[in-house]
Amino acid sequence: MENINTVRAINGNHKEAVVQIKGMKKFFGKKKVLTNITMDLFKGENLVVLGKSGQGKSVTIKCIVALLSHDEGSLKVFGQEVKGLKDDELKLLRTKVGFLFQSAALYDSMTVRENLEFPLTRVLRSTDMDMINQRIEEVLEGVGLLGAIDAMPSDLSGGMRKRIGLARTLILKPEIMLYDEPTTGLDPITSREISELILEMQKKYKTSSLIITHDIACAEITGDRILVMNDGAFIAEGSYKELESSPNDLVSSFFK
Numbered sequence: 001m002e003n004i005n006t007v008r009a010i011n012g013n014h015k016e017a018v019v020q021i022k023g024m025k026k027f028f029g030k031k032k033v034l035t036n037i038t039m040d041l042f043k044g045e046n047l048v049v050l051g052k053s054g055q056g057k058s059v060t061i062k063c064i065v066a067l068l069s070h071d072e073g074s075l076k077v078f079g080q081e082v083k084g085l086k087d088d089e090l091k092l093l094r095t096k097v098g099f100l101f102q103s104a105a106l107y108d109s110m111t112v113r114e115n116l117e118f119p120l121t122r123v124l125r126s127t128d129m130d131m132i133n134q135r136i137e138e139v140l141e142g143v144g145l146l147g148a149i150d151a152m153p154s155d156l157s158g159g160m161r162k163r164i165g166l167a168r169t170l171i172l173k174p175e176i177m178l179y180d181e182p183t184t185g186l187d188p189i190t191s192r193e194i195s196e197l198i199l200e201m202q203k204k205y206k207t208s209s210l211i212i213t214h215d216i217a218c219a220e221i222t223g224d225r226i227l228v229m230n231d232g233a234f235i236a237e238g239s240y241k242e243l244e245s246s247p248n249d250l251v252s253s254f255f256k
């Protein structure tokens, strides 16, 4: 595997790992989905996991937020082993780790404002309307959709709904963002806009982000570093430029 054992971070500096996974395995019955996952997500970086469909990318993300429980190996978030966290510790962890799933739908019967209020009142249990309104306006401005505050989701395009979905996750000010196929179902131009927005939001909110995708354009725009996943393990690591010229056919096939 290329460079995989080199502990490396953006700008060549050693950095604090906010997610540390060593030898993680996950089985569903007899099916081995994650065969051996070892990776670090460093503070402040945008790490892309690139892989074809069905390789175990979503399962990896679900293990990080303990929506699935891994079978073997170590998985630490902010230095804490996720397995064995108590319910209240898990709740706290999930306020610090935002995840945007492919299927993350908005509530159709609520306006954009109400969709964004929801995490603040339900997750943070906030009743401070000044703070709530300020955060909603700030995050909508960030994703360029302040004008849509009173719109219904059905009035918005697919790209706009993705932006609102991103705003709904960012409103809790997570330290880590996990993106599951953020550009799926979007046309190439809107995909590019969403990828650029992810990059912009990482800078604005100073998050550490894990972006799983099979969209090579998204990987190029968003990724400081890319890991290539195949059959439940990583087969290569590098920058877009490094991987583009990889002699490994499985890796180079993404760049054709």
Ligand SMILES: Nc1ncnc2c1ncn2[C@@H]1O[C@H](COP(=O)(O)OP(=O)(O)OP(=O)(O)O)[C@@H](O)[C@H]1O
Binding pocket: 028, 033, 051, 052, 053, 054, 055, 056, 057, 058, 059, 060, 181
């Ligand atoms: N809850 C589950 N029970 C059984 N098998 C599962 C479960 N979740 C995922 N799998 C299987 O694990 C494998 C990896 O799935 P995963 O969703 O992680 O793939 P992926 O790399 O994210 O690809 P995609 O982009 O298609 O979702 C697939 O074969 C899938 O069928």
